[in-house]
Amino acid sequence: MGQHAASAPDAGNAPATGAGGAAGIVVRTAGPADAAALREIAAAALTLDAPEAPELVASLSSPPAGRRWTALVTADLGGVVFASVSQRDPSVGHIDLLAVRPEARDAGRGRALVAAAEDWLRAEGAAEARFAGNPPCYAWPGIDVRYTAAAALAESLGYERHDVAWNMTASLGADTDLSTDADVARLAEAGVTVHAAGPGDRAGLDTVLAFIREHWNDNWAWEAEHAGGCHYAARGSEILGFAAWGARPAWFGPMGTAPAARGLGVGRVLLRRCLADQRAAGQENAEIGWVGPLRFYSRAAGARAERVFWLYRRALR
Template sequence: MTLVTRQADAAVRHADAADLAVAAEVARAALTLDGGEGAALVERLARPPAGRRWTALVRDGGVVMASVSAKDPAVGHLDLLAVHPDARGRGHGRALVGAAEEWLRSEGARQARFAGNPPCYAWPGIDVRYTAAACLAERLGYERYHVAWNMTADLGADLSVEEDLVRLAEAGVSVHASATDRDLAADQERAADRERVAAFVRERWNQNWAWEAANAAGLHYAERDGRILGFAAWGARPAWFGPMGTAPEARGLGVGGVLLRRCLAEMRAAGLSSAQIGWVGPLRFYSRAVGARAERVFWLYRRDLA
């Protein structure tokens, strides 16, 4: 394994497959505010979009995952930092961040950010409740430059859409569920259907959302006369809802609310009791549609790399 840096008595090294398996368990133990999702986050970040430059670095009891932005190669991202509770107080966090910065420099990055690298990310930034991580970032010279937030939707609410589906059908609109991520390999026709939705998302919004739609655990869409009007996805970022969007010509029909509730009902069926609506823009829409509340706040940090 390649030695990256050394501090105290433990080396930071590039992770191999065995290290990543251990790192997943470290993340599960460390990320106590993420409902046991730590392992899934490591696994997702280790399967990023094609062409992304990324690395995972480990020190016994700790892991950092970093990547370079495809949009701006001068920007590097610290995507995930986790230290097992039993290994804290030994300088692991500082050593791991230093090693990640060293790797980012070697890849040409001139700035490092504790901020999500769409479309494959763990969080928008540092959850303010992970106070030790925010303190570490500030101690290392990172400046806070932006705030993002999630909304939480309780899944015990009424998520029925039967009457809405009848109303939409009368307007010539039909609503469908694409194949789940588990079914895609076995169902080529429905896999092609998902690609059609991803193409719509790419054309109307951007490649990042298209990747999330293609890699979501669940994907629902509406169409009229063979033309897709809107979509909603969940699980591209493990256990979170989003993204979703409605074409301008369909706004006012209530398509977005129906797609949202269908996704949330699917998340409930998957065993979740609440849903995180990630990196939210339109607070009012989600509040009115499903009673979601703004709750999880993230600070985004950055530091120029000398």
């Protein structure tokens, strides 16, 4: 399943022996035939992410072109770990997902999987390992603090907590006001129009992607291109802002507005348009991932800070 360099170690020939590994637990590289089992492991272990946990496996298995990554699984299919190397900084490796079936815990599988992932990262030239998201294709910003066993494992292996991130939750119930008509009319008076980019407007989407690359980065552009929906605001041929949802199942983001659009209320309209799409798709809530401005999302959509993630790192010696 992974895109492995020729020098990648074959973890399937012997018990995991990396730092912190558990003797006797065999870890091997996952293959296409393991896809269904990996999804089942995720569904059983990642209860805070139900029902989309299996989709995290699918997402991490289809990362951006050029990403070096691997999926490793215990021989008894009790646990799985995904690891990747940052394209922005090849010295940094990421442990993207770690999941062990509830009935298979407390036997060293988590330690063995992390050890095998670290061995793979070392072979790929990484000098540091992080329990932190590797944008643009990631499961979480870090370890959800409610997955306490994972945080405890990271700390017991010498990882240091170096940052914190959070997600907000926006209710998409019928009583949540996601109206935009009045704002759209006001923007139209200022010469600003709002559009949905997608299959029916590929030219518009390409223009939005160019706008994102100019003002932000390729990571956000990749997320917008792989999103379930994308909306943008324009004044003539000038793009003023965009918002996307669904690049990570059930999540909103990314979004951004150009300096020329600040104060116009463009962000509020684009956010609400995306959330309305998510509601129409049957979602009861939307997660706003890796949030910066709490106040904006709280005021624009009644969102509340709810998921907290600890980001961990340690040197690979």
